[in-house]
Amino acid sequence: MTAGEEGSALWPSSSARDDWDSTMQGIDESARSRADLESNLNRRTRPVVRLAAKAALVLVVLTMVLGPVGCGKPVVEFFPVLAETAQGYPLSSARGRLVVEGGCLRLRSLLPAFGFFFGPSQLLIWPNAYTTRIDGQSTLVLDGKGTVVARVGQIIYVGGGQITREAAATSIEGNLPDSCHGPYWMVNPHWPGRD
Known part of the structure; x- marks a missing residue:
């Protein structure tokens, strides 16, 4: 080569x-x-x-x-009511959707920027003699006379005001379970439209 x-x-x-x-x-x-x-x-x-x-x-x-609407009726396991009629009630007001969270009836606040009711919630402490009743798929709240005052899922306006955990624990019937955490709102039975 x-x-x-x-x-x-x-x-x-x-x-x-x-x-x-x-x-x-x-x-x-x-x-x-x-x-x-x-x-x-x-x-x-x-x-x-x-x-x-x-x-x-x-x-x-x-x-x-x-x-929660599509999952059947929410179950109210704990419904806190005052042990006795209060001498007086707070005079503030709140608006929100009545919801059941962790077996407790709460008021879910509106987040105005979004227009949805998924803001903070408060455990409602109801007046003495208030009760709940199941009606079909709804949980109703009744006053001492048996009149329906609220329904789970409904947007409600309530009078009353925030109270401390200690005040809530010492003024209700029974013990306040840990699952029913604060903040706490004492409902005034004389809110506008109730008398």
Whole structure:
């Protein structure tokens, strides 16, 4: 083998090099066009992904708000009432949705910025002689005369005011369970529309 023949055996011919270069160029162009395609897909799918994320958030919020409605009747395990008629009642007012959480009847406040009732809640301490009754799928609150004053799931407006845990624990019938945590709201039986 001569030096020229040896060199041609070790190095590809110019046509092979051209084939190699065109193959590499094709791969390079393919990678660039794939990157362009992915970029275009990202630009086109971003609004869809954002919309899907918003829809998922709405679904989560609706599940939180409406979830208890579709799960059968909530069970009130503890209904705190004053052991005796109070000498006087606080004169503030509160508005919210009457809900059952952890077996306790609570007033769930409205978060005005969102328009949903999933703000903070307060355990309601009801006046003496108030009771609850199950009516179909609803839990009703009745006053001492047997008149329905509230229904679980209903938006209500109540008079009264916040009291401490100690005041709640010493003024109710029975013991205050740990599951029925504060804040505590003593309901005034003479709230507007009740007399």
